[in-house]
Amino acid sequence: QKEVEQDPGPLSVPEGAIVSLNCTYSNSAFQYFMWYRQYSRKGPELLMYTYSSGNKEDGRFTAQVDKSSKYISLFIRDSQPSDSATYLCAMSGHNFNKFYFGSGTKLNVKP
């Protein structure tokens, strides 16, 4: 079993839709949770960074962490064609020595 599971998609939505992206994990020691956006043949770009459980909002993006269910989510409001990319979740324990990534969900926002 992989440490982090993420549906690979692809997920196709119309412009303006609310997008929900999710990851599950198995290691209860994970405390730090991140979401990255990656365009084709580019390095991942940090979008959201959260600690422990709860919600965090930044513009059109909201990250949620439910440690009791070992489940994290990223919501994108008013999605735009420029949001079309692969979204990666990542997580780490308290010492940041190692980060575990999901395999990524490919999102396509249609104009």
Place this chain on the structure above:
Amino acid sequence: DTGVSQDPRHKITKRGQNVTFRCDPISEHNRLYWYRQTLGQGPEFLTYFQNEAQLEKSRLLSDRFSAERPKGSFSTLEIQRTEQGDSAMYLCASSFTSQGQYFGPGTRLTVT
């Protein structure tokens, strides 16, 4: 530009050759990570430095891989006797204490 930089951006080599990649992190970042990413997969952790000390290394990393960060600034990743299975994107990331990681553009390696 004060982001993470990597050099070269692309490398084509023949099987059996040695290759070395360089990463320059964001200047104030004390943590540096190397990852490998293949098509359709997320980044796979290779190794981690805090300042100049290599504190974590993946068990999946064979002895052909070695990394250094001699003065706690830039880092190099060397692959000896390359194999076709080493073809991938090699990513470097840096962070400061408990903040999220910032990635470089990656070095794409093709082993022929």
